Structures are given as C-alpha cells and as structure tokens.
Amino acid sequence: MTTSQTQSETVPIVARDRAALIASPKVKLRRRRILIDHPDPQAGERLLAEALGAVDRDALHGLLSQLAKASAVARRPDQGNLAYMISMLKSIAPKDSLAAQMVCVHVATMRCACRLACTDDVPQQESLTRALTRLARTYAAQMEALSRHRSNGACAITVRNLSVQDGGKAVVGNFTQHASLIAAQPGLADAAAVTA
Structure with a gap:
C-alpha cells in the first residue's frame, strides 16, 4: 500500500500545538x-x-528502523508509509514507545482489509477474514491497554443512589479503589447513625 502526497511537506489538518508540529523533524x-x-x-x-x-x-533509531521495516511495500521500505506511521505515532502522543506496536497493527489491519477487498478467491477471503478479525481485536485490546496504562489502572466508580436501612452504617466521602484495596480519603469518618 503506498500513499502519495501532492505537496513536498505534510500539512497538519488540525493544529493542536503548532510549535510542536513545526519543530518535529521529518524522516x-x-x-x-x-x-x-x-x-x-x-x-x-x-x-x-x-x-x-x-x-x-538507541531507542529512537531502533524504533525508526522497526517502523521502516513495517512500512515495506514489495519488501522495500516505503517513504510515504513511514511518514504516515510516524505521523500516527505522533498523534497518539506516547509517553513511551508502546504505541508503535499499535501503529504497526493498524497498518497491518488496513493492508489486510485492502487484500480482502481485492480478492475473489473464497479460501483466500476466509483466511483474510480470520486475519482481519484477529488484527482488529488485537488493536482494540491495545487501545484498552493504552487507556489503562495512561490512567495508571485507576477505574472511577460513582455511586449515585445509596440506601441505608435502620441500624445500618455508611461511610460518606470519596473513595479510590486499586486492584484489591479500597481506600477512603483521609479525614473522613463513617456515619454510624445514617438512616434512610
């Protein structure tokens, strides 16, 4: 899959941080x-x-080398695909190099979808459909993992309705839950006589 650009420079469609877009060099x-x-x-x-x-x-050059290999068309690295992959990676704004794998899976997914659309051979369609399904699931799992990684595993739960029966106890305040530990905000006392 090749992409062609009509201009010699890539022009951002949405300029979030103009200084960062200008400063980031091309490869x-x-x-x-x-x-x-x-x-x-x-x-x-x-x-x-x-x-x-x-x-x-070392990490930068290793990452660029891997992206160049993943950009290959007819076994040769493709400048247009590499530029696209780097642009996608920049748009994710990674804090580490984990997002590069997501970009490669996305490119493989799109290549598989293109091959599926271009074949009339039923066995090949079945094989490509299985591969496309696996790649799409992998990408979705990677998105979820990236979201968890960025939020440090924190999951916000909000209780909107609370009912306490006569003689029951309730703790009032904000709570944070991590894995198997529930911690209340410091300074909060439980209300021993809260009734409905």
Whole structure:
C-alpha cells in the first residue's frame, strides 16, 4: 500500500500545538539509512525522540528502523508509509514507545482489509477474514491497554443512589479503589447513625 502526497511537506489538518508540529523533524529514507531532516542533527534527534516517546538515541533509531521495516511495500521500505506511521505515532502522543506496536497493527489491519477487498478467491477471503478479525481485536485490546496504562489502572466508580436501612452504617466521602484495596480519603469518618 503506498500513499502519495501532492505537496513536498505534510500539512497538519488540525493544529493542536503548532510549535510542536513545526519543530518535529521529518524522516527520509536513503539507501539503507534513515535520515532525520533537521538543520541541527542532535536537536532533530531529541525532538523526534520526544514526539515518538523514545527514551534515548538507541531507542529512537531502533524504533525508526522497526517502523521502516513495517512500512515495506514489495519488501522495500516505503517513504510515504513511514511518514504516515510516524505521523500516527505522533498523534497518539506516547509517553513511551508502546504505541508503535499499535501503529504497526493498524497498518497491518488496513493492508489486510485492502487484500480482502481485492480478492475473489473464497479460501483466500476466509483466511483474510480470520486475519482481519484477529488484527482488529488485537488493536482494540491495545487501545484498552493504552487507556489503562495512561490512567495508571485507576477505574472511577460513582455511586449515585445509596440506601441505608435502620441500624445500618455508611461511610460518606470519596473513595479510590486499586486492584484489591479500597481506600477512603483521609479525614473522613463513617456515619454510624445514617438512616434512610
């Protein structure tokens, strides 16, 4: 799958943080090398590492190498696909490099969907349908995992209606639940004689 751009630069459709979009350098493929297009090479690496969630230079170049391999069309890395994958990764605004796998699964899902749409062979359609289903489920699970990772596993539960029978006890206040532990906000006392 290749994408073609009519302009030499990618223009953002929605400018959330204009300074970040301008500052983030582009990546170019040159004969088995990945070049970061920026006037200052060290600053370019730093800006791209921040945009992609890479912790250091080795992580950045490893991530770029893997994305380039995943962008391949006819066994050769594709500049357009690589630019698309990097742009998708930037839009996720990762704090670490976990989102790169999501981008690769998304690209594989779209390639599989394209192949499915272009085949008339029934056995191949069945195989592609199974692969497409697995990829879509994997992507959904990755989205859920990313959401949990970003929220540190916290799950908010709000009780809107509370009924306490005669002689019952209730604790009034805000609570946070983590895994198997429930903790009340400090300074709250339980109401021993709360009646309905």
